[in-house]
Amino acid sequence: MDQFPVGIPLVPGPAVMGVAEISGIISDALDDERFQEIWIRGEITSYKHHHSGHRYFSLSEQVLGRNFAIKCIMWQSRAQCLDFEPRDGLAVIALGSVQVYEARGDLGFYIQEMLPAGEGEKHLLVEKWKRELAAEGLFADERKRPLPLFPSTVGVVTARTGAVLQDILHVIGRRFPVEVVLASTAVQGDLAHLEIARAIHILDGRVDVIIVARGGGSFDDLFPFNHPDVVRAIAACRTPVVSAVGHEVDHVLCDLAADRRAPTPSAAAELVVPDRAELAREISGGLDRMRNSLEKKVQAAALLLEDLRLRLQPRRIRRRINEEREEIAEREESLNRAMIARIERGRSELARLKALLEGRSPLTILSRGYCIAESDGKIVRSARDLSTGDRIKLRMTGGGAKARIEEVYHDKEV
Amino acid sequence: MTRKFEEMLGELKEVVKKMEDPDTGLDESIALYERGTALIRECERKLAEAELKVTEVTEG
Numbered sequence: 018m019d020q021f022p023v024g025i026p027l028v029p030g031p032a033v034m035g036v037a038e039i040s041g042i043i044s045d046a047l048d049d050e051r052f053q054e055i056w057i058r059g060e061i062t063s064y065k066h067h068h069s070g071h072r073y074f075s076l077s078e079q080v081l082g083r084n085f086a087i088k089c090i091m092w093q094s095r096a097q098c099l100d101f102e103p104r105d106g107l108a109v110i111a112l113g114s115v116q117v118y119e120a121r122g123d124l125g126f127y128i129q130e131m132l133p134a135g136e137g138e139k140h141l142l143v144e145k146w147k148r149e150l151a152a153e154g155l156f157a158d159e160r161k162r163p164l165p166l167f168p169s170t171v172g173v174v175t176a177r178t179g180a181v182l183q184d185i186l187h188v189i190g191r192r193f194p195v196e197v198v199l200a201s202t203a204v205q206g207d208l209a210h211l212e213i214a215r216a217i218h219i220l221d222g223r224v225d226v227i228i229v230a231r232g233g234g235s236f237d238d239l240f241p242f243n244h245p246d247v248v249r250a251i252a253a254c255r256t257p258v259v260s261a262v263g264h265e266v267d268h269v270l271c272d273l274a275a276d277r278r279a280p281t282p283s284a285a286a287e288l289v290v291p292d293r294a295e296l297a298r299e300i301s302g303g304l305d306r307m308r309n310s311l312e313k314k315v316q317a318a319a320l321l322l323e324d325l326r327l328r329l330q331p332r333r334i335r336r337r338i339n340e341e342r343e344e345i346a347e348r349e350e351s352l353n354r355a356m357i358a359r360i361e362r363g364r365s366e367l368a369r370l371k372a373l374l375e376g377r378s379p380l381t382i383l384s385r386g387y388c389i390a391e392s393d394g395k396i397v398r399s400a401r402d403l404s405t406g407d408r409i410k411l412r413m414t415g416g417g418a419k420a421r422i423e424e425v426y427h428d429k430e431v
Numbered sequence: 432m433t434r435k436f437e438e439m440l441g442e443l444k445e446v447v448k449k450m451e452d453p454d455t456g457l458d459e460s461i462a463l464y465e466r467g468t469a470l471i472r473e474c475e476r477k478l479a480e481a482e483l484k485v486t487e488v489t490e491g
Contacts, residue, residue, distance in 0.1 A: 167437045186485060194483035201487060219488055293478050300474050303447045307467045310450040311460055318457045
């Protein structure tokens with residue numbers, strides 16, 4: 018083999034990789050959901066709390082007499098969030114990812130979160146319940162109902178003894194005293210979830226709104242309020258439910274199923290009843306507003322009335338009468354004028370007729386130098402009417418004369 | 432009490448709103464005012480009468 022330079026095989030054979038290459042392949046292989054963000058349960062062994070704050074240890078398990086272990090690393094930034102002090106022999110569950118430290122080829126479990134096994138498993142259980150109940154739609158926003166504005170009765174599900182009930186009664190008594198119906202229950206312990214669910218069921222339909230309450234406590238203390246029995250009882254409840262479990266920072270699954278979550282039992286009491294004093298102020302504000310608007314309307318009506326009164330004054334009526342009178346006088350005047358004109362027309366017509374008449378009068382003829390001869394009372398119209406010796410009367414302008422016919426002569430007949 | 436109280440408060444709000452409407456006549460406003468003050472008296476009486484009462488149930 019000495020005759021061949023290292024790393025340059027001359028004959029075909031199996032491929033040879035560099036260390037970096039195989040490290041890369043291992044890294045790639047570990048980049049798989051089976052190794053990333055997984056929970057591992059085990060017993061702590063070889064625990065070292067480095068002065069830098071990082072924690073180095075193994076998680077171990079014995080199965081059928083065989084020992085299994087995996088190296089674990091928990092950086093200081095993660096370890097400072099631990100709320101217990103890990104020690105050898107302690108059973109824990111840990112969330113992390115399996116990675117290879119390429120500089121040394123060490124395979125390690127890099128831990129983000131770690132809990133003592135019993136409590137930790139409960140956390141995991143809650144997470145599982147949460148996913149399942151959410152999938153059932155029990156936490157959906159569209160399920161949330163509004164709380165009644167003015168409940169007559171408030172149901173309370175909590176312990177009979179203890180500060181929680183007293184806090185709630187105090188707040189309700191101060192804001193708007195109503196009937197409070199208590200369904201007392203254990204609020205911690207292995208069977209508490211059954212009692213809580215039953216208490217909710219008892220109150221459903223008997224009251225206008227229900228408060229499910231508990232004071233602050235550890236995760237374990239609050240655990241029954243995560244139980245699916247309680248969550249389902251709240252979701253099934255026809256009466257609106259306010260959840261007030263623990264303190265502001267505590268979150269339990271029954272909060273998610275309730276119609277409202279209150280940070281504390283006192284806050285829940287404030288949510289369910291209005292403030293009587295505030296209502297009284299609002300009501301008397303209504304009275305003020307009614308009075309103001311009535312006053313405004315009365316003033317407006319008075320103004321209108323005054324205006325109408327002015328417009329109805331006698332002076333105005335007299336003026337109106339005078340106007341009427343003037344119009345009558347005007348009409349009378351024009352009637353008179355028309356009458357006079359008519360009379361004048363009649364008069365001139367008469368004069369014309371008179372003149373016409375006078376033109377026809379025999380006396381008119383006389384004035385032109387003619388005279389009328391009468392014989393025996395008859396007008397002489399022809400020479401033939403006369404004989405010599407007839408006595409006739411002559412009429413002429415200015416009088417008449419008696420005459421005797423001396424001779425009669427006739428015109429030649431034509 | 433209080434479904435009735437809620438209704439009365441709702442009616443009172445309507446009355447006030449109607450009275451503040453410039454189109455509402457004086458006669459109607461006077462009638463509304465009478466109705467409104469009666470509602471207010473009744474609401475205030477109910478508020479004053481409200482009393483804390485605590486009972487406990489154990490049976491389903």
